[in-house]
Amino acid sequence: MPLQKASRATIGTNMTSLQLYNAVSQNILIPWNKNEAEEWKGEVGLLEADRGGFIYEPETGLYDNIGELDFSSLYPTLMLKNNLSGETVKCGCCPESQIRVPELGDNICQRWEGIVPRSLGILLRKRTEFKRLKKKDEGSPRAEVYEARQAALKWILVCSFGYLGFKNARFGRIDAHIATCAFARQALGRAREIAASNGFSVVHGIVDSMWLHKRGATAEDYEKLCTIIRESTGLPVSFEGIYKWIAFLGSRVESRLPVLNRYFGVRQDSTFRVRGIELRRHDSPRLVENCQREMLNVFANAGCSLELRALIPTAIRVLEKYVLQIITGNVSLQDVIIRKSMSKAPSEYLSLVAQAVGALHLIRNGENVHAGQSISYVLTRQQNVECETRALPAELFGDQVKLDTGLYVDLLISCARNLCDPLGFDEELIRATFGLCLQ
Numbered sequence: 001m002p003l004q005k006a007s008r009a010t011i012g013t014n015m016t017s018l019q020l021y022n023a024v025s026q027n028i029l030i031p032w033n034k035n036e037a038e039e040w041k042g043e044v045g046l047l048e049a050d051r052g053g054f055i056y057e058p059e060t061g062l063y064d065n066i067g068e069l070d071f072s073s074l075y076p077t078l079m080l081k082n083n084l085s086g087e088t089v090k091c092g093c094c095p096e097s098q099i100r101v102p103e104l105g106d107n108i109c110q111r112w113e114g115i116v117p118r119s120l121g122i123l124l125r126k127r128t129e130f131k132r133l134k135k136k137d138e139g140s141p142r143a144e145v146y147e148a149r150q151a152a153l154k155w156i157l158v159c160s161f162g163y164l165g166f167k168n169a170r171f172g173r174i175d176a177h178i179a180t181c182a183f184a185r186q187a188l189g190r191a192r193e194i195a196a197s198n199g200f201s202v203v204h205g206i207v208d209s210m211w212l213h214k215r216g217a218t219a220e221d222y223e224k225l226c227t228i229i230r231e232s233t234g235l236p237v238s239f240e241g242i243y244k245w246i247a248f249l250g251s252r253v254e255s256r257l258p259v260l261n262r263y264f265g266v267r268q269d270s271t272f273r274v275r276g277i278e279l280r281r282h283d284s285p286r287l288v289e290n291c292q293r294e295m296l297n298v299f300a301n302a303g304c305s306l307e308l309r310a311l312i313p314t315a316i317r318v319l320e321k322y323v324l325q326i327i328t329g330n331v332s333l334q335d336v337i338i339r340k341s342m343s344k345a346p347s348e349y350l351s352l353v354a355q356a357v358g359a360l361h362l363i364r365n366g367e368n369v370h371a372g373q374s375i376s377y378v379l380t381r382q383q384n385v386e387c388e389t390r391a392l393p394a395e396l397f398g399d400q401v402k403l404d405t406g407l408y409v410d411l412l413i414s415c416a417r418n419l420c421d422p423l424g425f426d427e428e429l430i431r432a433t434f435g436l437c438l439q
Helices: 003-008 011-025 043-049 074-081 115-136 141-164 174-197 219-233 286-299 305-310 312-328 354-364 405-423 427-434
Strands: 061-071 201-206 209-213 237-250 258-267 272-275 338-341 374-379 391-393
Touching: 011 115, 011 141, 061 174, 061 219, 061 305, 061 405, 074 115, 074 141, 074 174, 115 141, 141 174, 174 201, 174 209, 174 219, 201 258, 219 237, 237 405, 258 286, 286 312, 286 405, 305 312, 312 405, 338 354, 354 374, 354 391, 405 427
Parallel strands: none
Antiparallel strands: 061 209, 061 237, 201 209, 237 258, 258 272, 338 374, 374 391
16 A cells, blocks of 8 residues: 555555565465354354453552553564464364464464454564664653654554454454453463462453562562463563552442552652553543642652652642642643543434533534534533523633533542542542542
């Protein structure tokens, strides 16, 4: 595919182009449309097969001195290493194949390298080379170019696994998708056994990352563990760093139930790692992002969970500062804009959520609003006669717009609760202690 066209194409289109290139180079007839339906699976067979990736749920709370290991491009590497493609898994030419899918026993072709692993091999080799060149030219302008190129390849590789199970993928097949998960579970299970045999305990694990703990373990100990796992599994695994402390968060509905991708922590080099909180959400107003970031900067000074608890009063003073800004009106309108995407047309919403109300305002002003469009709005005190939700689109701002300070205070307290909850400070305690009540 020409570069100019590839730059505007979706990842799926680029992946298809790469697969078609490999098919043509091998004189393989390309199916006009995908016409191979999924084989029937009974209830027990489906339960055994469709289990997803490796998951090890953490107990919610704070942990000290946790090390993180990450498998680089795990799923694409497994697809390449084990020849996982739509035409190779459960192929008709190798029923006695020695290569079998773990737990399921499905045969994998030994006579033919699949179109999908052929295509992934190009991407993986190029990404490895760009990462090598970036490290070689660290600090030069070329390093930024290499970083951008390897990042672009990374996202194609990330999507390659999902594309393998996509119903319209020419060389995809759900059985190959399931097989990839089975190999991933086997690899991570083996890594967990190796970690345990070397005195490490798994605190959290999700798909291609593991968080481990061992009393007194150093970076060298984790690097040695990576070497053992790498030699045993044949997969690229790297040590990402040791956390001074890390908090694994629970559900917003039931705080005792862990959520796999909601956590925040600070590594020994003082860098943050956050997932699932307001700082990472695209619909958080800038005011809330700034507040949470400043509170995290306070917590970053803590060397352990005990020191972290001692910094709660300082962090709450940061919260009070931002609450005071919104109450007194000393805030820019650009800092309170909320952006959310329309999952459907405004008329299709059963309840008028804020983005739907904002969209209706735009429609009344002659704008064309459709599903997938991003709506920017602020929460105001101006009552809408048709519904209780008060949201005014950014395009219709006026000098006299009155913000609903109570709702913005709620958002600020909610972002603070996510940081303080693992420390024993829930929303009620924050409000009771510092008098931050609904306006």
